[in-house]
Amino acid sequence: MLKNSGRPSPQAEWYKLYMTAVAEQDPSKIWRRIREAENAIYSLFPNLAETSDLIYDQQLIEDALASLRALEITSVR
Numbered sequence: 001m002l003k004n005s006g007r008p009s010p011q012a013e014w015y016k017l018y019m020t021a022v023a024e025q026d027p028s029k030i031w032r033r034i035r036e037a038e039n040a041i042y043s044l045f046p047n048l049a050e051t052s053d054l055i056y057d058q059q060l061i062e063d064a065l066a067s068l069r070a071l072e073i074t075s076v077r
Contacts, residue, residue: 014040018064022071030075034068041065 017040021033041061 014044014061014064018068021068027075030071034072034075037068038065 014037017033017037021030021037024030024033041064044061
């Protein structure tokens with residue numbers, strides 16, 4: 001899932017959805033983008049224990065979820 005560069009592989013679906021949510025400029029789409037990214041991240045949880053870089057993966061995912069929460073809080077409903 002991860003490259004040694006400290007970022008998930010650009011092919012990682014959750015990362016694509018996360019980056020799409022972060023870059024979204026249309027207020028009418030932001031909530032959907034956040035939910036899509038969160039759902040993709042949450043779907044990883046059962047498989048995290050199988051990765052060799054568990055702690056590292058968890059930190060990246062926690063950071064992404066924190067960013068999505070901040071984005072959600074700062075977005076106007």
